[in-house]
Amino acid sequence: ETGVTQTPRHLVMGMTNKKSLKCEQHLGHNAMYWYKQSAKKPLELMFVYSLEERVENNSVPSRFSPECPNSSHLFLHLHTLQPEDSALYLCASSHSLAETGELFFGEGSRLTVL
Amino acid sequence: GQQLNQSPQSMFIQEGEDVSMNCTSSSIFNTWLWYKQDPGEGPVLLIALYKAGELTSNGRLTAQFGITRKDSFLNISASIPSDVGIYFCAGQPTFGNEKLTFGTGTRLTIIP
Numbered sequence: 486e487t488g489v490t491q492t493p494r495h496l497v498m499g500m501t502n503k504k505s506l507k508c509e510q511h512l513g514h515n516a517m518y519w520y521k522q523s524a525k526k527p528l529e530l531m532f533v534y535s536l537e538e539r540v541e542n543n544s545v546p547s548r549f550s551p552e553c554p555n556s557s558h559l560f561l562h563l564h565t566l567q568p569e570d571s572a573l574y575l576c577a578s579s580h581s582l583a584e585t586g587e588l589f590f591g592e593g594s595r596l597t598v599l
Numbered sequence: 600g601q602q603l604n605q606s607p608q609s610m611f612i613q614e615g616e617d618v619s620m621n622c623t624s625s626s627i628f629n630t631w632l633w634y635k636q637d638p639g640e641g642p643v644l645l646i647a648l649y650k651a652g653e654l655t656s657n658g659r660l661t662a663q664f665g666i667t668r669k670d671s672f673l674n675i676s677a678s679i680p681s682d683v684g685i686y687f688c689a690g691q692p693t694f695g696n697e698k699l700t701f702g703t704g705t706r707l708t709i710i711p
Contacts, residue, residue, distance in 0.1 A: 489641070527603070527701040528642075528687070541698065575641050586630050586691050586699055590641030 488512050491576050491591035498566065499599050506561040506594045508576030514589070516582045517559040519551060522573040522593070534559060535582040566598045601626050605688055605702030613710050618675040620705040622688030630691040631664050631671040632699070637684045645686075646673070675707075683709050 489510045498504050510517065519531040533541035534553040548570075550562040559576055573595050577588040605622045612618060622631070630649055634642035646657050648664035648671065655662055661674045671688055688702040 491641075525703060527703050528699075530698050533698070543698075577641070585697065586632050586689070587644055587647060588634075588642075588699070590643070592639070592641050 488589050489576060489578055489591035491594050493594060494592065495595045497597045497599065498563070500566060503562070503564040505563065506574055508559040508591055510557055510578040510589070512578055512589060514578035514580055515556055516579045516585065517553060517556070518577040518588065519559065519561050520575040520577060522575055528575070533582070540582065563596070568598050571596055571598045601692070601700045603688055603690060603700055603702035605705055607705060608703070609706040609708070611708045611710055612678055614678060614680060616678055618678055618682070618707060619672065620686060621670060621672045622702050623670040624690060625669070627668040627692070628690030629668065629693050631662070632689045633662050633671070633673050634687045634689060635684050636687065642687060678709060680709055683707055
């Protein structure tokens, strides 16, 4: 198993759909993150979880809803998205919150909103 | 908010050439990191720098933490085809649980 696994790799959805992105890490890390990567923009931190507790929410619209049932799994629930939400969504983990610089990223989920 | 200016935005080089790229900030960072993203993959950490003036190597890659704490450089020697990808710098104001600021990336293309 690779370190951080994301599914699905590609997702196309309409604005009225509800879908979820899944992330699983096999590294025994305690912190997990969702980042958004859009063309020509820096990576944007969306959510941070430490030991299943959300510690940061960077003014992300409520149409994005994270869930962390345990320290190995992280979900991003999507509903009533907008076309401008189309992007690559990257999950990452780190040993602990004290090591937020040394991130291990998944391969990303490429989201297209029609 | 804090911003990192990364240059150049893109580079087209021939195999075997050396590569230099840099990252500058208007504010001080106490940690600098360099990541590489291959096409269709997530970023991978290449080098982490924790001390001003520090010079660290990882194989053919060498990175430096600028003495002013407002910049960092990454050099790649004798480039090979697998060096293709996007290189991102990232900085943290303090070591620890403070979120990273990422640069916009340098896209490296190797001309056959």
